[in-house]
Amino acid sequence: MRVLVTGATGRVGANMVRRLVTAGADVKAMVLPGDPLRSKLSPFPDIEIVEADLGDQPAIDAACKNVTHVVHLAAQLIRGDTPVDRFYDVNAFGTLRLLEGVVHAGGPIERFVLASSDGTYRPGAPPAVPLTEDAPQEPADYYGTGKLLGELILRNHAAQYDIPFSITRFATVVSPEEAGDMFRLGFWRRVLSWQALGKDCHIWQLFDGQPNLLKILDAQAGEAAGDTAVGLTGPDGAPWTLSLLDVRDAVDGLYLALTEPEAVGHAFNLAASRPTSHDEGAAVIADAYGVPKLMIEMPMAHHLELDIRRARTMLGFEPRCEFRDAISEFGPW
Numbered sequence: 207m208r209v210l211v212t213g214a215t216g217r218v219g220a221n222m223v224r225r226l227v228t229a230g231a232d233v234k235a236m237v238l239p240g241d242p243l244r245s246k247l248s249p250f251p252d253i254e255i256v257e258a259d260l261g262d263q264p265a266i267d268a269a270c271k272n273v274t275h276v277v278h279l280a281a282q283l284i285r286g287d288t289p290v291d292r293f294y295d296v297n298a299f300g301t302l303r304l305l306e307g308v309v310h311a312g313g314p315i316e317r318f319v320l321a322s323s324d325g326t327y328r329p330g331a332p333p334a335v336p337l338t339e340d341a342p343q344e345p346a347d348y349y350g351t352g353k354l355l356g357e358l359i360l361r362n363h364a365a366q367y368d369i370p371f372s373i374t375r376f377a378t379v380v381s382p383e384e385a386g387d388m389f390r391l392g393f394w395r396r397v398l399s400w401q402a403l404g405k406d407c408h409i410w411q412l413f414d415g416q417p418n419l420l421k422i423l424d425a426q427a428g429e430a431a432g433d434t435a436v437g438l439t440g441p442d443g444a445p446w447t448l449s450l451l452d453v454r455d456a457v458d459g460l461y462l463a464l465t466e467p468e469a470v471g472h473a474f475n476l477a478a479s480r481p482t483s484h485d486e487g488a489a490v491i492a493d494a495y496g497v498p499k500l501m502i503e504m505p506m507a508h509h510l511e512l513d514i515r516r517a518r519t520m521l522g523f524e525p526r527c528e529f530r531d532a533i534s535e536f537g538p539w
């Protein structure tokens with residue numbers, strides 16, 4: 207198995223390279239030209255590294271030569287001032303260019319796996335709880351729509367060129383290096399400040415028509431320090447919930463999507479075995495870092511939960527990590 211991994215220096219990508227190398231696969235890692243994170247690949251001296259931007263068809267064509275499998279992780283994620291067209295250029299047309307690269311390479315491709323997102327299910331106001339893969343995908347933001355277009359373009363090319371494909375839709379990915387930042391007062395200040403972005407925020411439906419949420423948070427937090435463990439509740443006091451996906455489970459799921467015959471032609475939600483409630487998330491942070499815990503009431507409820515039964519039954523996906531496992535591998539904040 208000779209696997210091209212795009213986005214190989216990313217949060218998921220570098221872990222996927224490790225997963226594949228451990229499994230004995232021959233890895234070609236695609237990185238952006240001049241990528242400052244390229245040193246993340248130095249623990250893997252035996253892999254081949256190729257430079258290509260998803261906007262550069264000739265470079266992509268070269269990257270796609272002599273590979274039997276593709277794991278497509280490269281993407282434009284949600285970043286403050288990203289120009290709108292970039293989400294489509296990277297996540298939709300970049301996927302098209304990569305598929306064209308596979309076609310131009312001419313060799314039979316045994317599996318093309320696309321990493322997609324819970325963001326395709328309208329994360330600010332999900333159409334169902336929990337979300338199965340059959341839930342409507344109506345994202346109404348640029349990132350989610352770009353990822354959904356990537357899925358559609360893949361399905362079209364797969365049908366045109368007989369490419370065996372699989373799609374994984376990740377919950378919010380948590381890596382041990384970053385998990386200690388979550389469920390903190392400072393973290394929620396950042397998230398709620400997105401309300402000021404209006405419809406430029408990927409979860410704008412959650413904030414739409416609400417009063418100033420940052421003010422509500424700060425009024426209840428009082429003098430609490432920014433590192434205080436904080437979870438949010440709805441007006442009935444019930445904690446918000448969200449599905450998380452430890453990066454180690456993400457790469458296990460990707461590996462199954464890449465290798466299991468049953469995966470072909472299907473999309474799979476990937477998440478931890480159960481959603482994390484904000485009460486639990488804040489308690490984990492409070493215990494691990496010895497900080498006080500606060501629950502703060504918001505005027506609305508929010509639940510973004512992925513149903514993973516399809517991945518379990520068809521792929522044998524069995525996530526091993528909960529939020530607390532990511533924290534326990536991380537040092538003090």
Ligand SMILES: NC(=O)c1ccc[n+]([C@@H]2O[C@H](COP(=O)([O-])OP(=O)(O)OC[C@H]3O[C@@H](n4cnc5c(N)ncnc54)[C@H](O)[C@@H]3O)[C@@H](O)[C@H]2O)c1
Nearest residue numbers: 213215216217218259260279280281321322323376378379
């Ligand atoms: N992180 C999450 O919470 C999350 C949730 C759902 C889905 N996903 C999806 O999972 C995948 C991996 O996400 P991640 O968290 O590792 O992201 P990341 O931002 O850490 O990594 C993205 C990678 O893509 C590369 N990249 C960006 N633009 C590129 C371009 N124009 N050409 C070539 N490479 C480019 C970057 O260099 C980086 O290596 C993405 O497809 C993302 O949409 C992530």
